[in-house]
Amino acid sequence: xxxxxxxxxxxxxxxxxxxxxxxxxKTISEVLEIPEERIxxxxxxxxxxxxxxxxxxxxxxx
Amino acid sequence: xxxxxxxxxxxxxxxxxxxxxxxxxKTISEVLEIPEERIxxxxxxxxxxxxxxxxxxxxxxx
Amino acid sequence: xxxxxxxxxxxxxxxxxxxxxxxxxKTISEVLEIPEERIxxxxxxxxxxxxxxxxxxxxxxx
Amino acid sequence: xxxxxxxxxxxxxxxxxxxxxxxxxKTISEVLEIPEERIxxxxxxxxxxxxxxxxxxxxxxx
Amino acid sequence: xxxxxxxxxxxxxxxxxxxxxxxxxKTISEVLEIPEERIxxxxxxxxxxxxxxxxxxxxxxx
Amino acid sequence: xxxxxxxxxxxxxxxxxxxxxxxxxKTISEVLEIPEERIxxxxxxxxxxxxxxxxxxxxxxx
Numbered sequence: 001x002x003x004x005x006x007x008x009x010x011x012x013x014x015x016x017x018x019x020x021x022x023x024x025x026k027t028i029s030e031v032l033e034i035p036e037e038r039i040x041x042x043x044x045x046x047x048x049x050x051x052x053x054x055x056x057x058x059x060x061x062x
Numbered sequence: 063x064x065x066x067x068x069x070x071x072x073x074x075x076x077x078x079x080x081x082x083x084x085x086x087x088k089t090i091s092e093v094l095e096i097p098e099e100r101i102x103x104x105x106x107x108x109x110x111x112x113x114x115x116x117x118x119x120x121x122x123x124x
Numbered sequence: 125x126x127x128x129x130x131x132x133x134x135x136x137x138x139x140x141x142x143x144x145x146x147x148x149x150k151t152i153s154e155v156l157e158i159p160e161e162r163i164x165x166x167x168x169x170x171x172x173x174x175x176x177x178x179x180x181x182x183x184x185x186x
Numbered sequence: 187x188x189x190x191x192x193x194x195x196x197x198x199x200x201x202x203x204x205x206x207x208x209x210x211x212k213t214i215s216e217v218l219e220i221p222e223e224r225i226x227x228x229x230x231x232x233x234x235x236x237x238x239x240x241x242x243x244x245x246x247x248x
Numbered sequence: 249x250x251x252x253x254x255x256x257x258x259x260x261x262x263x264x265x266x267x268x269x270x271x272x273x274k275t276i277s278e279v280l281e282i283p284e285e286r287i288x289x290x291x292x293x294x295x296x297x298x299x300x301x302x303x304x305x306x307x308x309x310x
Numbered sequence: 311x312x313x314x315x316x317x318x319x320x321x322x323x324x325x326x327x328x329x330x331x332x333x334x335x336k337t338i339s340e341v342l343e344i345p346e347e348r349i350x351x352x353x354x355x356x357x358x359x360x361x362x363x364x365x366x367x368x369x370x371x372x
Contacts, residue, residue: 001299003254005069005255008250012280016279017111018118018119020276022117023276028271029117031264031268031272032264036117037116039114039117040125046229051229052210052225052229053226054211054225055208057200057204059200063175066129068152070127078155081155082156084242086148086151087241094132094136102237102239102350103237103239104238104313105238138307142304145300145305146300149300160302164299165301166294167300168298173327174353175352176331176332176334177350178335178347178349179346179349181324189316191315191317192313193314193315194312195311202342206338210337210338213333214334218326218330228251253317262359262367266359266370270366284365285364287364287365289362289363290361291356
């Protein structure tokens with residue numbers, strides 16, 4: 001019954017997110033040998049001004 | 063000082079969320095025997111296209 | 125399909141955690157009008173030396 | 187490689203968030219003696235009607 | 249720079265976790281078209297008595 | 311009322327964690343101009359075999 005949370009930048013379109021959910025679910029199902037029914041995946045889309053790397057907002061990194 | 067995070071579909075109205083916060087807080091306070099002042103509850107509202115079940119976006123499940 | 129995460133101090137016994145899971149699940153089921161089958165609850169037990177309040181480890185607060 | 191998540195009320199402006207990311211990153215880098223390149227900071231901005239304290243939505247607390 | 253958190257039951261051995269990390273990382277890298285260097289994966293292993301489904305501790309479900 | 315979660319490798323001693331909590335709390339208090347009483351910090355210590363970078367368990371990276 002894994003619960004997978006993916007924090008990522010916002011802005012991917014619906015189709016990309018569909019593929020992400022589909023592939024991650026399939027991968028985990030195969031590796032852990034559990035049916036996909038047991039897996040939930042939650043995407044948190046984070047604006048780049050809310051994400052810090054190297055001490056800077058990603059929105060400001062060139 | 064529990065911190066409770068609830069990941070749920072977006073779209074419930076303000077009154078429903080008010081009741082959710084009130085009841086979960088009261089329940090935890092009673093079971094753990096701590097005052098409600100010590101409990102924080104955070105709701106994460108997730109769009110259905112960001113939530114995967116059975117390998118599919120919930121927005122696409124009929 | 126809410127996923128509920130509760131961060132709390134470690135040290136409650138199994139029976140207390142059983143009651144916590146049971147009551148929170150029931151409460152959410154009633155307020156959101158969804159069956160309990162759809163609700164998952166995950167307890168994160170945190171040692172007091174890993175929890176900070178008022179700038180101090182809770183293990184050091186008298 | 188710490189990953190820092192900060193749940194906070196929504197509404198701070200971009201400059202305030204820039205300073206928050208910069209200072210938290212610097213502080214952790216100094217205390218843990220690791221380069222800032224290894225630290226990621228993610229801000230979750232939570233609407234006050236989604237945050238519960240003392241059993242109430244913060245949006246309703248006077 | 250996605251950060252992936254997987255909440256799962258404790259008890260998988262090191263080799264299984266190695267494969268899980270490897271495959272999930274590869275899958276996300278391919279779908280989002282970003283190098284694996286940018287992806288971090290964190291496994292939270294949860295004891296079955298800390299996981300609730302259908303209102304019950306998973307440790308008690310037969 | 312920020313809630314700060316820090317995911318980091320396990321193994322820092324109690325004194326190091328005390329300093330981490332103290333400094334992060336002070337930093338956030340100053341930047342957001344809120345009293346330290348309102349800030350909670352939770353450390354999640356993750357074993358290196360549960361942390362993946364570049365597709366590998368950190369425990370296996372030389």
